[in-house]
Amino acid sequence: MTKMLTAAAAAVLMTTPLMAENRIDLQRPDAPELAAPGDHVIGVRTLTFTDPGRPDVVNATAEGEVPTYDREITVExxxxxxxxxxxxxxxxxxxxxxxxxxxxLTGQAARDAAPAEGTFPLILISHGYPGNRFLMSHLGENLATKGYVVVSADHPDSTYDDMNAFTSTLVNRPLDQAFLVESMATxxxxxxxITDADQTGVIGYSMGGYGALIFGGGGLSQEAVTRDAPDAFVPPQDLLDRNATGSEELTALVDPRVKAIVAIGPWGRNRAFFDADSLKGLEKPLLLVAGSVDDVSQYDAIRQIFEETTATDRMLLTFAGANHNAAAPMPAPAESWAMSEALGWAPFEHYADAVWDTTRMNNVLQHFATAFMDTHLKGDADKAAYFDLIENAEDGVWSMDDAGQPKPDNTYWKGFGNRTAKGLTFEKRTAE
Incomplete structure (x- = not known):
């Protein structure tokens, strides 16, 4: 039966790639309020920034001088x-x-358009391992329409066509993030x-979330930098030490211009790269997003991050039944539905979730990311009301008057239509 379905899907796909729009800007009719695009028409440009003299983790050996190279990072x-x-x-x-x-892919942005007048806060988007700068393009476009400059990176050694030693990502991810914020600022x-980097937010998915936690001050645990573990997690010559709690390099890395962090399925606590002592170093407002059955970063470990980042106000949005692809990836391109000879499986599963519709998750993320960034980067106090929520959305009561205004007994999630917040939970903790 599986072979029959695969063959049928392949037959259909043979006729569709040339017609596929692969839209990244989809909005479902039941999308929450703040998911809707903003008032700005948007442009997009591809830029490349070069960081000279970066330690070459991939080619470093156990002894001798650590080589360096010019690390080129392409961004959208x-x-x-x-x-x-x-x-x-x-x-x-x-x-x-x-x-x-x-x-x-097809979206709303006009290539190389002239920018609008004014200045706009900066948001950095950082993909997982592997990923690329387009993986969260739905979010990049959406936030730009609301008055942000959004930069999304291709992290070297971490992209689909440039995968290399995992140790490079462990060392370089927060360094890339800091370098790109400075590059956009200058x-x-x-x-x-038009870029106001003094008001910056960071959004990281999986290894991007790992980097964002470090960049925000939640350095690596002592176990992470001293462990006797498989080579996949131990770069040579203590190169990972710079990201450790208490290091001079980490102190210098933390940027006061970064005012908010969104970490989606952040990796690391599941492998003890963070612990309670290291995570209390993060003092930036934090929104965590996760699927309740994430088996990559491990949902229980993400909950530990939520509990252990005690020095900041933080929130946790959970998609019940979703796995590691919760919210972040764009809708799976039509071509990804076909079996890949290179992988031995259809890339569709890299983008999609077995339970949740991807566009639905994207819209929910757009809604909450907008409220979070508007609150912390624009000082929009009214957006805080979108976080005043009953913990389990399904316990909410929908009660509206004839004019469509909430009655006193209404407890349904603000910005969501009746019955549209099912499967979501939202928790908050304040800094201790």
């Missing part, structure tokens, strides 16, 4: 565009999870002119 930058810009465009040559298949062009 979304931004509010000038009035009169015609919306819409494509992203071509986007690699799928197999690292060989290239597809086109960008000397018309995009730099």
């Amino acid at each position: 930058v979304w931004y509010p565009a000038a009035e009169g810009t015609e919306p819409g465009g494509t992203y071509d040559g986007v690699f799928l999870r197999d690292g060989t298949t290239q597809v086109s 960008l000397d062009d018309e995009i730099g002119a």
